[in-house]
Amino acid sequence: MFFKNPLEKYASSLSKNFTRAINGPYFCKSLKEISKAGYDDIAIQPSSEVYLVGKRDETEERMLNATLSDDQIFYRENGYLIKRNFIPDELIEEYMDLRERLQLGDAGFGTPVSYVEHPEIRRIALYPKLVELFRDLHGMDMGLLVTHTRHRSTERGWHPDGYLDAQDALPRAGVWFALDDIDPRSGPFEYIAGSHRWKMVSNQMLNTFLKPEYRWPQAHFGAKKGELTWGGIVEAIIDPIVMKKIEQENLVVESFCPAKGDILIWHGRLIHRGAVPEIRGLSRPSVIGQYVPLHEKGRGMFMRNSGGGFFLVRPALYDAVKF
């Protein structure tokens, strides 16, 4: 088959930003050159790891496994963990009532830090059993950084969330909370088990494909109006590379099609995406939370939630915090 642009081979399942990105002004390399890049051209061996996941020699491996719980061993090996029926119905109802009062429909709250103003979101995102589970899995307190509250697939292409962090940062984590039974045709969360132990997609290496004004971090935090953010632009590079890798190495793609109250926790280096929905406009009722190590330098100011757990608050938003 002939493709005008070799990346178009994967077009039917490519992220929604793909066409916009490759037709935009962002890249300093030609599309032909970009399409030749492989995973090793965008990834690097990370220097920091959570204790549980870190690779060890055979004896140490046996010592570690002898004391770990089944959940810890699963997370260590797979980079994700599913807990069924984890969030109580009352907390979900309370949050859905808030959305109803605000007449959100399937829309999000319009800001990734809506948890500052709405304790209903924090009661889910910082559910005490989850705060505890994070200590078990990451061996540290993880603070809430952002929440995605739109009831649709993000349609983000393949990526690890840790590509937004500094090279030597400790791994972050994400949690996918199902607020209802999720229809598999709504574009579920998809992931590649074990990919948290691959080399880590690096913002520095991705930057070499971009014109200076579109590089991380400035293009991540301050994208110009009408232009894609850094994450949206680099999807056009990462997405086809991961698809090629899936094809060449015969990797298994798993989908999370949860029931109400189920959660999936994923390690910040697990490769995942929000699938393109089979049926457009189908609701996907979920909250997605991103969490980072509380004690890591430069992460910002966290406040303690009433039931335990911590959430990031920019000092400018301090007056907006509600309990």
Ligand SMILES: O=C(O)CCC(=O)C(=O)O
């Ligand atoms: O839409 C999805 O389920 C994927 C979301 C995602 O990639 C993220 O929140 O980090």
Ligand SMILES: [Fe+2]
């Ligand atoms: Fe993500």
